[in-house]
Amino acid sequence: MKNIKWSKYLWLLFVIFACKSEQLQLLKPFFDDSLRIITSHNDKPFILLLWSLDCPPCYEELETIGKSDQSQVDYVIISTDDISRVKEAQKVLTDFNVLSNDLWIFSTESKERLRYSIDPQWRGELPRSYLFKNHLQEDFHSGTLTKKKLKSWIRKSNNIVIP
Amino acid sequence: MKTLLLISILSLSYFTYASSNCNEASIQCGKTPTAIFDKNGKLWGVFYHEKYLYLSHSHNKGKSFSKPVKINAVAEEVYTNGENRPKIIIGPKQQIYISWTAITKGRFNGDIRFTKSTDGGTTFPSPVTINDDGLLTGHRFESLQISKSGVIYLIWIDKRDKVATKAKGQEYSGAAIYYATSYDNGKSFSTNKKVIDHTCECCRIATTQYKDNIVAMWRNIYATNTRDHALAVLTPAKLSVNEVSIHRATIDNWNIDACPHHGPDISFSNEQGVHMAWFSDGSINKGLSYAFFDLKKNRIIKQKNMDERPGASHPQVLFANDKTYYLWKYFDGVQTQLLLKTSNDFGKIWSETNSVFATPEANDHPFLLSGKNKVYFTWLAGTEYVVKEIL
Structure with missing residues (x-):
């Protein structure tokens, strides 16, 4: 168990180093208890997005997010790529103007375990997204998050009518 | 600055820590090992490690493997993620055929690469690129198969038609499937032949021998975005008169604008x-x-x-x-x-x-x-x- 904690600490240092060297935003390594920490620390509703470098529709989704008013809702964005590709993932997020500070990338743990920790019902298809409210999963979506769906989630998260 | 230095030192020590665990060119430490038995029961495995593909063999059904032989003399980046991995098949005269998808510049771009060994896996000539359009675009997720008489088939997901359609300002869903064949034990390949337009762009293509042809199965895009499977018997691409007959192989009605990564x-x-x-x-x-x-x-x-x-x-x-x-x-x-x-x-x-x-x-x-x-x-x-x- 100690080894796991040590390994987590070292991975965090690795990504900090990778990010700092390029002046990019930090992507934290995502472990099987990370979502629990994210949900318990986020009192406000948030949208969780899962994407990967090898998923063409994910780029469309990131583009939609990047062009939207990102102050309307909080985003937690998780890349399911190997952590060795952290710099590539960061570059894509920067290129698409993704402003969230809550960025993650899958750690070296079994991908199945990490997927299961997010949602045991998710079969791994990407992009996959969730709306979290009151620390709980309120809704999910498989496939590209359309502008319409995004709008409805923002409305739900804020409980306000957006024209 | 001091913090940054400390981080660098600790990160480097982590790499040392990680390296000591598994960072050598071997089948268990390399990426995406893919294996096949030859007719004598010898197991041949190909894997990727730090810009090189390697071949290793086992006389004892995988208990131990030989010292790996480098396949590409010149370093190249290879797709080893998701459904991408190198492929290996054995020819009728113990030729060893290897294929992979090389990463080329830009997003989702790649070339289909092929090489062969005729001396029992000791040496490999320089690999050749099989896609013949000369475009910097997606040619990825190749599959390698051989017919009973030794005709080699390479089949892959190709975005040349997407590029051409988009250049006209039109939309093109998914990608296409192309293939090429070799009648001369991999010395040369036919021109590329299209199987179909509008297939899923991130799932492996399955193939199997079928008489002197092969059968291929892939995730197709039916209607707007129904990602069910199609299947076809492919004959040697040289026979241009043969139209490929494509059949619906699965009826699940999976409507999704996403990458299943699941061929x-x-x-x-x-x-x-x-x-x-x-x-x-x-x-x-x-x-x-x-x-x-x-x-x-x-x-x-x-x-x-x-x-x-x-x-x-x-x-x-x-x-x-x-x-x-x-x-x-x-x-x-x-x-x-x-x-x-x-x-x-x-x-x-x-x-x-x-x-x-x-x-x-x-x-x-x-x-x-x-x-x-x-x-x-x-x-x-x-x-x-x-x-x-x-x-």
Whole structure:
């Protein structure tokens, strides 16, 4: 168990180093208890997005997010790529103007375990997204998050009518 | 600045720590090991490690492997993620054929690469690029197959038509499938021939020998975004008169604008048809399925849902020694299990599910292999490359 904690600490240092060297935003390594920490620390509703470098529709989704008013809702964005590709993932997020500070990338743990920790019902298809409210999963979506769906989630998260 | 220095030192020490665990050019430490038995029962495995592909062999069914031989003399980046991995097949005169997808500049771009060894895997000439359009675009997810008489087939997902259509300002959903064949043991390949437009762009293509042709199965895009499978018998691409006849192979009605990263598998049974294994999350059918495709009547028969649980993935099917084997992964919340069902009557009745291996570690896709009247599975689980006979 100690080894796991040590390994987590070292991975965090690795990504900090990778990010700092390029002046990019930090992507934290995502472990099987990370979502629990994210949900318990986020009192406000948030949208969780899962994407990967090898998923063409994910780029469309990131583009939609990047062009939207990102102050309307909080985003937690998780890349399911190997952590060795952290710099590539960061570059894509920067290129698409993704402003969230809550960025993650899958750690070296079994991908199945990490997927299961997010949602045991998710079969791994990407992009996959969730709306979290009151620390709980309120809704999910498989496939590209359309502008319409995004709008409805923002409305739900804020409980306000957006024209 | 001091903090940055400390971070650098600690990060470097982590790399040293990681290296000591597994960072050598070996089948268990390399990426995406892919193996095949030759007719003498020798196991050949190809894998990727830091810009080079390597070949290694085993005389004792995977207990130990030979010192790896470098396949590409010049370093190149290779796709080893998701459904991309190098491929290996053995020719009738023990030629060793290897293919892979090289990463080229830009997003999702690649070239299909091929090389062969005619001296028992000792040397490989410089690889050649098989896609012949000269475009910097997506040519990826290649599959390598050989017909009974030794015709080599390479089939892949290709975005040249997407590029051409977009240049006209029009939309093009998904990608296309192209293939090329070689009649001269890989010395030369035919020009590229298109199989179909509008296929899913991120799932492997399954192939199997079929008489002197091959059968290919892939995730297609039907209507706007229905990602069910199609199947076709491919004849040598040189015979341009032959139109490819394409059949709907699965009817799950999976409408999704996403990347499943989850291709099918297929295995030749007899002249009547092929066994199929696939994944879907459609409205008609969810999870992992089996069916037999009757190539005489072009119809799907004996369809069965093998495991509909969300943790079930990456099914493999193999027909060998009059028996059909169906293998898949299942994550139970704690570990990933390899599960197996078998059928003695061409897929009508299936055995109970047996767990044949399990790991809590990160793991690769599993594979079924036949070798000298026996059937094996291979699986990279953590840093162990498992090769086991299925009894």
